[in-house]
Every structure is written in C-alpha cells, then in structure tokens.
Amino acid sequence: MSVLPFGPMSPATADDSGGDLAPRAFTMTYSPAAGWHKPQLLPPEQFALHPGAAGLHNDQIAREGLRAYRRVDGTVAAFRPWEHARRFRTSARRSSMPALPDDLFVSAVEELVEAEEGSFDETPGSSLYLRSLLFAADLSLGLFPARHYGFVLMARNDHPGTQAHARQQASIDRLDGANLFVVRPTQPRAEVTLLEQEDEALRGVATESVLTLASRLGYIVRQQRVTPDQWRAAHAHSELAGFIETFTCSTIEGVVPIGEGEIGPVTGAIRQALRDIHCGREPGPRGWMYQIPSPEPS
Secondary structure, three states, X not given: OEOOOEOOOOOOOEOOOOOEEOOXXXXXXXXXXXXXXXXXXXXXXXXXOOOOEOHHHHOOEEEEEEEEEEOOOOOEEEEOHHHHHHHHHHHHHHOOOOOOOHHHXXXXXXXXXXXXXXXXXXXXXXXEEEEEXXXXXXXXXXXXXXXXXXXXXXXXXXXXXXXXXXXXXXXXHHOOOOOEEEEEOOOOOOEEEEEEEOOHHHXXXXXXXXXXXXXXXXXXXXXXXXXXXXXXXXXXXXXXXXXXXXXXXXXXXXXXXXXXXXOOHHHHHHHHHHHHHHHOOOOOOOOOEEEEOOOOOO
C-alpha cells in the first residue's frame, strides 16, 4: 500500500530562526508507472506525515537546502540551483531512491520562488531559504526500498539580518557535522585550508563555493581529510597549530566564525565576497546566480 501523506495540520507562520514560512509549497509524486508527475503548489498546513511512511523507517529520505536572493537591481536569483540539483540527485541515488531530474528540480525552484516573489522583502540581500525533501511514501515498517515517493519544496522568507543574527559565531560543540576551515598566516599570502571530515555528504555547494572564492581572492587554498577526533583537536589546539582564524560555512547560515572575538580579516573577506555575489554587487563566477524568472530572450 502507498499513500502521499497529505492531511490537516495546524498552520504555522514562522520557524525557530525567526523567518516566515511561505504560505505555499511545491509538491510532486513518483510511481513506477507514471514516473515523476502531479506537480502542484499547496498550502503547507495541508501536509501531515503518516507515521507509517516508509522513509521514516528505512532511511529513504534526502534533503537539500539552497537560497534565492533579492539583488540590488530588484531582481531575484537563486544561488547555484543546478549544483544543488546535482547534489540532491546524488543523495537520492545513495539511498536507492529514484533521482529527481535536474531540470525538474530547478523548475520547482523557479515555480515556488515566482509564487512567493510578491512577499519577498525588497531589501538587497534578503533571501528565501528553500528546503527540498524526497521521501519514501509507501506505508511500510519494513526496511526494503519503497516504490512510491514524494517530493516537497518549502520556503522560508528571511528578512535582512535574520541569517546574520541567527548565529554570528559558532560553538565547536554544535558543529560535529560541519566542515572546518582554518587560516594560517603564511607569506606572501594567507593559507585557507579545508579540514574535511570523512563523510562525503558534508561536501556541499557552500563548501565548494568558499574554496573557489578563497582562491579568487588570492589566498593559498588547501584541502585535508581528517577524522572527527583530528577535526576537534585542530580547533582545540588552533593556536598551537598556528591557526589565526577558524570558520565554517553552510547554505542555511553562510560563513560563520568559530569562537569568541571579532571576525578575522580572511573570514570577513570571504563572507563579504559571497554576499556581494548574492546581492549582485559583483558578478561572481559564470552561472552562479540563476535569475528567476529567466530573462526574456532579446
């Protein structure tokens, strides 16, 4: 038996971060006979996840987060949606789920962002945080792969400062699932090193973007695989190791320094460069910002 778990829920307008949840979500379903079908926009309060949904029991769930930003010229653009689509597809296949084609993922982003554009804050740098979810929808307590799946894309409207004020500095105790960047004062240029944990799923679009921007800013960029114990030791003994700055990054929170005190110059430069690209103050690498709706051909 299979079921798409839609049903009544109590409406909610905000999550714990302070952002406003969008009044609509994009949904699509999958079956072996029809493939991906039935795309639609629905109010989130119509959703209720059945406790017997197979994804809750066999770990057939994939998630991916990305953002769309208001730019200085008033337009809206999503940050690297095709890269997020590729990562989402890889996550689905890792869990033996049917991959959502990249063009359908980006189309879902376009449709939801366009639907919410009217309520989008006009201040440059304001953003919509988009969270995609793919889950096994069969009603089953077994551990075998399901046959029917649901896809949901939700949005949260983050007002200016929501992302920056959520956590200006990160605590090492809360970052077990993050990649850590360390900065060494080498000459003639500072060295930015990614201490990458062994879980490849942590290597997200935000991490790749920081590596690219650090190189474009002229820093020496290195990558080093570490175990969780080595990762913690690197932060605990950062001064002994010669690190002058440590920071992490994610789509949901951006570039965030770790520890107390003012943000370091290297961390600040990378964070500002990323924000300038989001806002359209700088063009950034080709294809990073995807305008929604797409410009009309001339």
